[in-house]
Amino acid sequence: MDFRLTAEQELFKQTVREFAEKHIAPRAREIDQKGAGIPDEIIRGMADLGIFGVTVPEEYGGAGVPGEELVYGMLVVHEIARAELSMSLPVYLLLVLGWAHLIAKHGTPELKREVLPRVAKGEWFLGIATTEPSGGSDLANIRTQGKRAGDTYILNGEKIYISGVNEAKQRGGGHVTLFKTAPELGNQGMTFAYVPLASPGITTAKLGMMGRNGLSTGIITYENVAVPAKYVLASENRGFYAAMEGFNAARVLVCAACTGGAERALELSSEYVKQRKLFNTPLAKFEGISFEIAEDYAQLEMIKTQILKTAWMIDRERAQPGSFARSEINANVAICKLIAPPLGVAITQHAMMYHGAMGYTTETPLEMLLRGLLSYVVGAEGGLNVMKIIIAREFIGDVAIPYK
């Protein structure tokens, strides 16, 4: 057993940190305020470092280290999130890395050749479209249908709260999308496929969001959209399970984004309470403050270890199938997603409190970070109660599932 990163992982992490501190951190506020998306030069710089290719195999133009893809993904998302505190760029990155990771495993060779090299070069965006107006937590009841017609599926339906609708339109790429192909079979009648956003029959609309303003979120409507069968992941009617596998990787990366932001907030707290003097005393000397920072630091270190372990489990399972039961991975991922986003929010709120009124202004990046992190508390990549259901099922057993 070894809890240390390898020398290569450490070096990569350090390189990404230096790039992010120099080229990304100074532009976080601009990314949040302008709503004009992520600046091209930032995407290009990240692509030059190989960041978009860490979950893509070398034969498809990536830099993925076999058996370490998700650990590398987690490291880069954490580093980018430390720098880009609006959370727009970390979310952009984690979506691309997470869903490329699934395509690399379950995509057809044609799909991999078409999408992965462009994703690894930073050219295309890749996202996920499962949520519908009928409820994101209850995926078995989605309405979007894909009727088979020869070697295509004709898609009709609507997805909502989908990240990256504008980015996929402007940069190219699309979303891996869940739809019903045999509605009478419930979970076992769903198919998961890559759908280019430029497909004829797709319309989009942007929604106004509280945070993450450098990344669009919106609605995708499908009207008789022809999706070639070569874009299907896994196989017809196995889509629900492929999507769940993808969510595991994506959720680990979400949590890395939360810990990256929280770590920076904690550093800002520590710097501020050392220099802010009240009653002729630095705030850091008051235990009401230093103890809370100590508790936050302790909890952050614990969840970082849990996230690293979970990324390692997923990597190990891919390299050596059968290493872990699927339910064990599901539960470990759910533990990460249950704890990391609310902890990130709590640490950020504490940081705002230490800064007093200044913490409420746009002079610090804290309010922007709070808005970004809250997306993962309200539901993005899975509601917190859904995580509790997954953990309860693992620990108590199927009797803990509140529905059939």
Ligand SMILES: Cc1cc2nc3c(=O)[nH]c(=O)nc-3n(C[C@H](O)[C@H](O)[C@H](O)COP(=O)(O)OP(=O)(O)OC[C@H]3O[C@@H](n4cnc5c(N)ncnc54)[C@H](O)[C@@H]3O)c2cc1C
């Ligand atoms: C900023 C943002 C970006 C997003 N991006 C995407 C995206 O790119 N692609 C995509 O597909 N979706 C996206 N989503 C949607 C996200 O996946 C959903 O918000 C999530 O799945 C929850 O679905 P819902 O919002 O419809 O809430 P609901 O499913 O209606 O749930 C409402 C609340 O009920 C709780 N709940 C659910 N079931 C139970 C239960 N059995 N017992 C107790 N409580 C329960 C949930 O935890 C939640 O708090 C995004 C959301 C946000 C906020």
